[in-house]
Each structure stands twice: as C-alpha cells, then as structure tokens.
Amino acid sequence: xxxxxxxxxxxxxxxxxxxxxxxxxxxxxxxxxxxxxxxxxxxxxxxxxxxxxxxxxxxxxxxxxxxxxxxxxxxxxxxxxxxxxxxxxxxxxxxxxxxxxxxxxxxxxxxxxxxxxxxxxxxxxxxxxxxxxxxxxxxxxxxxxxxxxxxxxxxxxxxxxxxxxxxxxxxxxxxxxxxxxxxxxxxxxxxxxxxxxxxxxxxxxxxxxxxxxxxxxxxxxxxxxxxxxxxxxxxxxxxxxxxxxxxxxxxxxxxxxxxxxxxxxxxxxxxxxxxxxxxxxxxxxxxxxxxxxxxxxxxxxxxxxxxxxxxxxxxxxxxxxxxxxxxxxxxxxxxxxxxxxxxxxxxxxxxxxxxxxxxxxxxxxxxxxxxxxxxxxxxxxxxxxxxxxxxxxxxxxxxxxxxxxxxxxxxxxxxxxxxxxxxxxxxxxxxxxxxxxxxxxxxxxxxxxxxxxxxxxxxxxxxxxxxxxxxxxxxxxxxxxxxxxxxxxxxxxxxxxxxxxxxxxxxxxxxxxxxxxxxxxxxxxxxxxxxxxxxxxxxxxxxxxxxxxxxxxxxxxxxxxxxxxxxxxxxxxxxxxxxxxxxxxxxxxxxxxxxxxxxxxxxxxxxxxxxxx
Numbered sequence: 106x107x108x109x110x111x112x113x114x115x116x117x118x119x120x121x122x123x124x125x126x127x128x129x130x131x132x133x134x135x136x137x138x139x140x141x142x143x144x145x146x147x148x149x150x151x152x153x154x155x156x157x158x159x160x161x162x163x164x165x166x167x168x169x170x171x172x173x174x175x176x177x178x179x180x181x182x183x184x185x186x187x188x189x190x191x192x193x194x195x196x197x198x199x200x201x202x203x204x205x206x207x208x209x210x211x212x213x214x215x216x217x218x219x220x221x222x223x224x225x226x227x228x229x230x231x232x233x234x235x236x237x238x239x240x241x242x243x244x245x246x247x248x249x250x251x252x253x254x255x256x257x258x259x260x261x262x263x264x265x266x267x268x269x270x271x272x273x274x275x276x277x278x279x280x281x282x283x284x285x286x287x288x289x290x291x292x293x294x295x296x297x298x299x300x301x302x303x304x305x306x307x308x309x310x311x312x313x314x315x316x317x318x319x320x321x322x323x324x325x326x327x328x329x330x331x332x333x334x335x336x337x338x339x340x341x342x343x344x345x346x347x348x349x350x351x352x353x354x355x356x357x358x359x360x361x362x363x364x365x366x367x368x369x370x371x372x373x374x375x376x377x378x379x380x381x382x383x384x385x386x387x388x389x390x391x392x393x394x395x396x397x398x399x400x401x402x403x404x405x406x407x408x409x410x411x412x413x414x415x416x417x418x419x420x421x422x423x424x425x426x427x428x429x430x431x432x433x434x435x436x437x438x439x440x441x442x443x444x445x446x447x448x449x450x451x452x453x454x455x456x457x458x459x460x461x462x463x464x465x466x467x468x469x470x471x472x473x474x475x476x477x478x479x480x481x482x483x484x485x486x487x488x489x490x491x492x493x494x495x496x497x498x499x500x501x502x503x504x505x506x507x508x509x510x511x512x513x514x515x516x517x518x519x520x521x522x523x524x525x526x527x528x529x530x531x532x533x534x535x536x537x538x539x540x541x542x543x544x545x546x547x548x549x550x551x552x553x554x555x556x557x558x559x560x561x562x563x564x565x566x567x568x569x570x571x572x573x574x575x576x577x578x579x580x581x582x583x584x585x586x587x588x589x590x591x592x593x594x595x596x597x598x599x600x601x602x603x604x605x606x607x608x609x610x611x612x613x614x615x616x617x618x619x620x621x622x623x624x625x626x627x628x629x630x631x632x633x634x635x636x637x638x639x640x641x642x643x644x645x646x647x648x649x650x651x652x653x654x655x656x657x658x659x660x661x662x663x664x665x666x667x668x669x670x671x672x673x674x675x676x677x678x679x680x681x682x683x684x685x686x687x688x689x690x691x692x693x694x695x696x697x698x699x700x701x702x703x704x705x706x707x708x709x710x711x712x713x714x715x716x717x718x
Contacts, residue, residue: 173641233265269307366416580616
C-alpha cells in the first residue's frame with residue numbers, strides 16, 4: 106500500500122488549485138471588497154451570504170456556521186473525502202502526478218472509494234456514447250431524431266446507448282480493472298447468479314453530472330417493447346448519487362444561472378436539452394424525484410439568492426391538472442427562496458421538448474418569457490375550481506385561497522395579493538377579503554414574536570479584534586509594538602486564545618510579510634481545533650479599512666489598544682490615591698499623583714494617534 110503523500114506535492118497541489126476557482130465550481134462568489142469574495146454557504150442553509158473566501162491567503166470561512174479552512178479542507182468537506190482523497194482529487198484537476206514518501210507514483214487502485222467510483226462512471230459514460238453509433242442503437246438514434254436532436258446535440262449532452270445485453274458494461278469495466286463490488290456499489294450493475302449484470306439494458310442513456318462535471322449516475326429511457334421496466338430508470342442511491350441532491354444539467358447551466366440570476370426548472374432530460382438548444386441555457390431538471398429543499402439549496406448557491414429580489418426561478422409545468430398540482434407542490438417550498446419565483450405554463454400541454462419540435466426554438470423562449478408569479482398562479486389555479494357566478498362559490502373559493510395568501514411572509518406582498526384576490530373573485534370589497542385573510546393568518550402563525558435585540562459590541566473588544574486581524578493578515582504593519590503588548594490587553598476569550606497562538610508562533614516579528622506561509626505557521630501552533638478555527642476566521646474576516654489606508658489603520662489600532670491599557674492603569678492609580686490620606690501619606694500621595702499626570706499625558710498622545718491626528 107502506498108505511503109504518505111509528500112509534503113512538497115501537497116504544497117504544489119495547494120499552489121495550483123486556486124481556491125476561488127475550486128469553490129466557484131460549487132457556489133457563486135461575488136466581490137466583497139478588500140480582495141475578499143462572498144457567497145452563500147454550501148454547508149448550512151442561510152438567507153444572506155456569510156461565506157467568505159480570501160484568495161490571497163487561500164482560505165475560506167463561514168461566519169454563520171464557522172466552517173473554514175483551505176482548498177483541501179473545502180474539497181474534503183464538500184465531497185466527504187479523506188485528506189488524501191481530497192489531495193488526489195485536486196491533483197487530478199491540476200494535472201499533477203503525486204508521489205508517496207515510500208516511493209512510487211500513486212497507483213490507481215489505491216485511490217479512495219469515491220475516486221474509484223467516479224472513474225468507473227466516467228468509463229461507463231464513454232462506453233455508452235461509443236455504443237450509440239452501433240447498428241443495434243438505431244431505436245435510440247431514431248428517438249433523438251424524432252425529438253429534434255442531431256448527433257452533435259447528443260455529443261454535447263453525452264447521450265449514449267446501453268446494449269440490450271446482460272453483461273456488456275460489466276465485462277467492459279471489469280476488463281478495465283474495476284471490481285464487481287465497485288460496479289454494484291456505484292449502481293452500474295446488479296448482483297446476478299454468476300456475477301454482476303448491467304443495470305441498464307437496451308435503453309437510451311443520459312449521464313447525470315454534479316456541479317463540477319463528474320458523472321455520478323445515469324438516467325435511462327426505455328426503447329424496446331420487450332422491456333417491461335418503467336419508462337425512465339435512474340441510478341439507485343449510492344455513495345455518489347443522492348437523487349434529492351441532484352439536478353440534471355447543473356454542470357452546463359451553472360455559469361449562466363449565475364450570470365443571468367435565473368434558473369428554469371423543467372421535468373425531463375429532453376426538456377433540458379431542448380431549452381439549452383433553444384437559447385434557455387439556465388434549464389435544469391430533477392432526476393426521478395419531485396423538486397425539494399435540497400434542490401433549492403443547490404440553486405441558491407449559484408443564484409447568490411439575496412433579499413434584493415434580483416433573480417428569478419421559473420418552474421415549467423403542463424397546463425393540465427397534474428401540472429397544476431406539481432406547481433402547487435412547488436409553492437410549498439417557494440418561500441425558501443429569497444428571489445422571485447415564477448411559473449411558465451404551456452396551455453396546450455406541450456413540454457419544452459415537444460414545443461420545440463412543433464413550433465421551434467422561439468416558442469420555447471416565449472414560454473419562459475410568458476412566466477407569471479408563482480403566488481399568482483397558485484391562487485388563480487385554486488379559485489378556478491369553483492363556480493364564481495354565485496356568492497356561495499365565491500366564498501368557498503375565498504376560503505380555499507385564503508391560506509395561500511395568508512402564508513405569504515412579506516406583509517406588503519400579502520396585502521397586494523389580497524386585493525388581487527378580491528378583484529379576481531368579483532367581491533369588490535377589499536376590507537372584507539383582507540379581514541378574512543387576516544383571520545386565517547392569525548390562526549396559522551399565532552402572535553408574532555418580537556425579534557431579540559442585538560447585543561452591542563464592547564468597543565474595547567472590537568479594537569482587540571481589529572488588531573488581531575491585522576496581526577494575522579498584515580503582520581508587517583504592526584512591527585515589534587504588537588509583540589510588546591501586555592497579554593492582558595486582550596480580554597475577549599477568543600482574542601486571548603489567538604494572542605497566545607501568535608506569541609507561540611514567534612510573534613508578528615517572525616511573520617515576515619505574512620501571507621499564506623504565516624497563516625500556515627499559526628495553524629501549526631494552534632493547540633486544538635477551536636484555536637485553528639479562530640486562526641482561519643481571522644485570516645478571512647475583512648479588515649475595516651481600505652487597503653491603501655491599512656498602515657495608518659494599523660498604527661491607530663495599536664495606539665487604541667495601548668490607550669485602553671493606559672486607561673486601566675489610570676483607574677488603578679486613582680483607586681490607590683483614593684485610599685490614601687494626603688496629609689499623613691503625603692510622599693506616597695505625591696508619587697502616585699505624578700504617575701497619574703504622566704499616564705494621562707500618555708493617554709492623550711495615544712488617543713490622538715488612535716484618531717489619526
């Protein structure tokens with residue numbers, strides 16, 4: 106078995122794996138100022154971005170859940186890999202051939218389980234693509250042609266064909282060195298009487314990729330009348346494939362989703378293909394499951410979903426009852442998005458693929474452009490089931506739609522839809538409708554709770570934090586004055602811990618110009634995981650000064666914390682003076698009074714420096 110990966114190779118992997126690029130394959134990052142980037146955290150659900158990346162030091166930190174580290178840590182956590190597996194993954198991405206300390210290049214058989222399964226899926230995808238051109242795949246090619254897809258389109262989306270044989274893929278992959286256990290664990294094969302048999306046979310195949318472009322599963326469409334299985338068959342749950350966390354087409358759509366702040370949700374593989382080819386490159390689809398909360402999390406990371414209501418998520422559904430039901434299911438999750446949510450419904454029931462075949466690319470684009478707000482669609486779909494020609498029907502429709510309107514969290518938007526509902530029902534009595542909805546809202550939500558007031562930050566503690574950020578990020582600005590500070594100058598528990606880490610690493614005098622090497626040294630001297638989290642956090646958190654003013658800001662923070670120490674000394678001297686009798690203890694009194702005058706003069710000077718005067 107191979108030994109430990111050489112430190113020099115690990116360093117090279119970090120150097121050639123720009124953290125912003127690697128993380129940008131999973132979430133949308135935007136400029137946060139000061140050389141930092143910001144996005145929605147992929148490790149916990151949040152409404153506004155608190156996930157920060159600092160390319161200069163190769164670090165990331167989430168101020169919402171405290172996850173942080175370097176590019177290797179990120180790959181470990183986002184893909185659930187060991188340290189060695191994460192290094193191997195990044196090395197493969199960067200084209201680096203790793204060596205182990207015991208000698209020899211990393212053999213393929215020694216890769217981690219996930220890497221092995223990824224390789225098996227990549228080989229399977231290539232096998233399926235190659236077989237699409239075989240004579241036996243005629244029904245598959247005909248299926249694509251009838252739906253308006255050419256050979257180049259199939260190549261773009263990696264569409265392939267699974268031979269109608271029991272062991273064609275299994276034989277091929279086992280001949281490439283993969284084991285029967287690996288094929289079964291990855292969902293590529295099933296256990297047969299005499300070994301593994303192919304899971305997909307005689308079917309058209311779509312590779313399902315994650316956001317980084319790795320094939321993690323397949324979707325297979327029935328072609329043969331003799332196939333008694335379901336029309337569509339997907340890879341089962343596996344170490345790679347979790348259907349509730351997978352969106353077909355996300356690898357192709359993610360950049361346009363970020364650029365346009367738009368995501369279009371369709372129902373099938375061919376619908377995704379049709380949308381992309383028709384000029385809607387933000388289309389994605391779920392894989393054998395309904396759209397749910399995990400899918401929302403994926404999209405929000407690429408939309409950089411914020412409270413500005415800039416982006417949009419558009420669901421496409423058929424205009425029939427089943428399509429309306431699907432839209433109402435989506436409505437249940439609508440408010441987990443912050444961005445605006447819409448529905449695009451084709452009245453004649455055509456899905457985007459059929460629409461493109463019958464009416465052309467422009468019709469698909471027009472469908473998306475004709476979207477209507479999901480709230481509006483849900484309300485109007487509900488009241489359409491009632492006879493609005495009678496008062497009884499209107500009241501029944503109002504009572505059916507009221508919970509939908511009452512469920513709208515935004516009070517202003519809730520009132521506007523209440524007014525719209527009054528108009529759609531024909532009551533022409535807004536106060537009556539609004540009151541009815543308000544009654545339902547009170548029943549649903551109860552009394553609103555008062556939001557807790559934020560705890561004010563001690564200005565002294567804030568100064569400590571700013572100074573420590575400079576010590577971690579810009580140590581050269583502080584010079585020996587930082588190292589000369591009394592450790593008791595730091596009072597916050599986290600600040601005390603971090604000051605000790607900096608001191609044990611040799612102080613800022615040993616940091617040189619800082620950068621990644623200094624942060625790594627601090628991490629080495631951190632005594633436990635909590636201390637390492639602090640180092641990472643302070644290496645990423647933005648300094649509250651423009652880069653061109655950092656030197657002056659550093660001097661001001663040093664002066665401010667020195668002034669705080671002098672304030673404490675003054676308080677101690679005053680306390681001692683108050684306990685003296687100026688007549689009987691005149692000598693001590695005069696000495697302490699002289700100390701007080703000197704300290705107050707020192708404080709004036711430091712405060713002038715702290716304010717930049």
